[in-house]
Amino acid sequence: MSEFRDPVPGPEAPRHFIRAKSEPRFPGGPAADPAGSHHERRIRSFQPRRSRVTAGQEDALQRLWPLWGLDIDGHRVLDLEEMFGGLPVVLEIGFGMGEATAQMAADDPGTGILAVDVHTPGQGNLLALAERNGLSNIRVANGDAIILLREMLPPRSLTGMRVYFPDPWPKKRHHKRRLIQPEFLTLAARPLAPGAILHCATDWEPYAEQMLEVLSAHPDFENTQEDGGFAPRPAFRPLTRFEGQGLDKGHKVRDLLFRRVTTRA
Template sequence: MRETPVVPFHRGSQRFAPGEGPAPDPAGSHHERRIRSFQPRRSRVTASQEEALLKRWPDWGLDIDGRSVLDLDALFGGRPVVLEIGFGMGEATAQMAAADPDTGILAVDVHTPGQGNLLGLADRGGLDNVRVANGDAIILLREMLAPDALDGVRVYFPDPWPKKRHHKRRLIQPEFLTLVATRMRPGAVLHCATDWEPYAEQMLEVLTAHPGFENTAADGGYAPRPDFRPLTRFEGQGLDKGHRVHDLLFRRK
């Protein structure tokens, strides 16, 4: 079988001309001294991913530079908007977008191959309700989204940072919840999912304790996987190994 050509790429290089593709460091990381929940890594971009980025980034992509507040109505044609933080290669995101075309999905990640893959899936599927944001979700939430702008937030399988000394890097922390709550309209749902048991326990603890959210599960625990969250290949492999996936659905008060 013929292999798909790949091109080496890393976040410190300028692969695309300004406006034609994701910038390597859109907000200038030297201005951000806080501990980050993600770690950019060297990546390899296939020819098809690069083609999708060049074709669709000018219309469906945006860099998180922290310079202005986004007009979500203009970006999504007045649709309600859900923010997805970390989408991997984008297969699940594309499935959710296809199943619910009346909802806009603002999908954030720093992984260039995944950005290209999602744009390719959206292009081939005619999914005009997907926008891909490149950069730090915290800067997006803090600087580029208006209060009560979001109808939902999804955080699926974030990096668990399993070593105890790295737990401070986990995304789902009280400070993050306070920020994200200000950007969600009342009644909007924050949906988290993880297959890492200790992280699931931490998520449940901090979400339950936060005054801005209430658990949608009647028993105060984990929720069944909702039908709208697709079962991904990664998740299926974990289930085959005996891993248990925990879903948490908390409503903004």
């Protein structure tokens, strides 16, 4: 079917409760399918998560999305200088509920954070955190980061990129869905300024090893570690509750910090 119905009492839903998939879940908030037909068929590296949006998150989405939110539609190039008032900008791909993002924004108000995710409750939560803590250096983007990188960011416009705890897709047949692949790195290199840092972190050891191998082999990046290995967790990356639980269980968290180099014309 081309539409779904929000659950309402009674055997039949009144007409105004019927919402097409392409319509926003919250009027004025993030679009349900921002890229629409502009989104080509390809393997998705993320799994959209459906969970309940709280009243506070819904309120933040409706009030703050027009101010601090944007949909990744692939039809425009973003003016980051205007968007962030001239601040250097770091792109964060995948921010969960946004607590770590808000903490990094509070600790470094001189850097803008463009935070991308597809999780509606997380989007609302991060907007609420930004308002509550007076964080004017956060913008929340909704949609596919690949389209954002490929079509909406100017070359050399970012001073950094963060990919923290991406889905490890542990089953071998799903490894092709992992985000950190040579093709992604080539795409990510274009909007990164020379010297910009790509910072990845994962608690899945096989994925960490793959990240290290792929990053080390890519001509647009060089390891910041002289020994060519993993990096200590930098002080600016907060220790999240999820990460702390993993550490308590004996999981190893690996950080990788690679610098954008200029090896191509």
